[in-house]
Amino acid sequence: MEKEFAPAGLSKQKPITASKPFALYRHLNKLRWLSLAVVFLMLILIPLLSIYQHYVAAQGYNHLSPSQTLLYDTMEFISAPFVDAPEHDLDAIKGTTWSGQLFGVKLSDPLAIVGQSAASLKLYWPLILTAVIPLLATLIFGRFFCGWICPATFIYELNSNLSVYLSRFGIKNNRRFHKNIKYLVLALGIGISAYTGTLAFASIYPPAVLGRELYFSIALSGFGGGTLFFILTLGFDTFVSRRGICRYFCPGGALYSLLGRYRVVRVKRLVEPCNDCNKCNAVCEFDLDPMRDNFGAECNNCTACISVCPKSAMSLTLSISDQPNQGPGHQSRQYRQQNSDHNETIQVKNIS
Incomplete structure (x- = not known):
């Protein structure tokens, strides 16, 4: 029969079952970058489509300069699969992130x-x-x-x-x-x-x-x-x-x-697999302290800390408040030292 070995002083404790985040969470930061890139490209595309609309409404393709013709043909190629009447249909997307219209909304x-x-x-x-x-x-x-x-x-x-x-x-x-x-x-x-x-x-x-x-x-x-x-x-x-x-x-x-x-959706640290490597803090653009559960109102749920964590110790959770400071990660040297000192103290008391 195989025996299970545990660190000294911890043999009577129940084994820790570490929870794991949903695997796709680690890829959310890539999706976020895609979202940011699409929004930025839309801010470039919208004025180009607006110019194209004016060209179509003027019905003067033969009078356009070579550069204007290139813009017309390019925008026609991009928009043709989605609209039939560009002078009207392209009004569905207008404005910027400050104020605009997206498919009629x-x-x-x-x-x-x-x-x-x-x-x-x-x-x-x-x-x-x-x-x-x-x-x-x-x-x-x-x-x-x-x-x-x-x-x-x-x-x-x-x-x-x-x-x-x-x-x-x-x-x-x-x-x-x-x-x-x-x-x-x-x-x-x-x-x-x-x-x-x-x-x-x-x-x-x-x-x-x-x-x-x-x-x-x-x-x-x-x-x-x-x-x-x-x-x-x-x-x-x-x-x-x-x-x-x-x-x-x-x-x-x-x-x-x-x-x-x-907010209802927020980042949460899973303390069991955490080894306090500090990579989550280093990658945070807003100078927060994910390693000690300090996200607060400043967190923008960018999920960069989730993607960079080597131990999958960051996840998303549904809660209206952050988890209180859970202390050192259970895989960290500090945590092991604290538990070792604690167990030695208990053993000394039991012997005495």
Whole structure:
């Protein structure tokens, strides 16, 4: 008969059965990158399709320049399998992530609704209803817009790779600020919008700025002041603070954090297989502490910590609050040392 061996002092304990996350969870970060790439490409494609619509409506194909003809033919090739009358059917997809229309459904960023309501000092319900779907999604998934949809995130995370490369040459971007600054920015934006009657957020909210500038550059062949602003935010992230704009100054991030504080879907650490390797903390773009169960309202469910964990010790769970700190992972040296010391103490007491 085979014998089961256990570490000294643990022979009387029941064996630990470690739970495992759903296998596909480890691939969610790849799906997230695909989502971000599709959204970014759509922001480029939409103004091109808009130009194509104008060409079709003008019925002047023979008068187009070679570059315009190339655009016409390309957009026709892309859209032909999906639409019969492009001058009308392509209206199904319009706008940006700030406010737009997707297959007849009008959608708006909740921050756009907050800003517009403050600027007008009244509630316009047809506009408010366009934020219902994003609002419900935020209540379920938390700050998911920041991690899965925001076009600025696509650029900022690519920029993080540049920051890692520059760090090899001694260029650091590890400056930290107080995370509550973004809530102050949100409050000031609401106050300025109410006082001036203008939508203050539209000028400083990275996804709104990026979407607008992409449209200007493609459809109108020019750039606005927002392009310089966005480049400055990239410089800040690169040379001052990693993902500093999203962590400390983004009003949309502040609003989504507030709305998603009690989100239903959240990341959870499985303490049994965890070995405290710290890879989850290192990969977190928002400087959270997954290794000690500290996710909080800031987590955008990007699942990067799940994909990088070598022990499959990160998973998703349904809960409106984070797990309290569970202490060291059960596969870590610290945990084994603590249990060894504890069991030795018990043995000494039993002998005495």
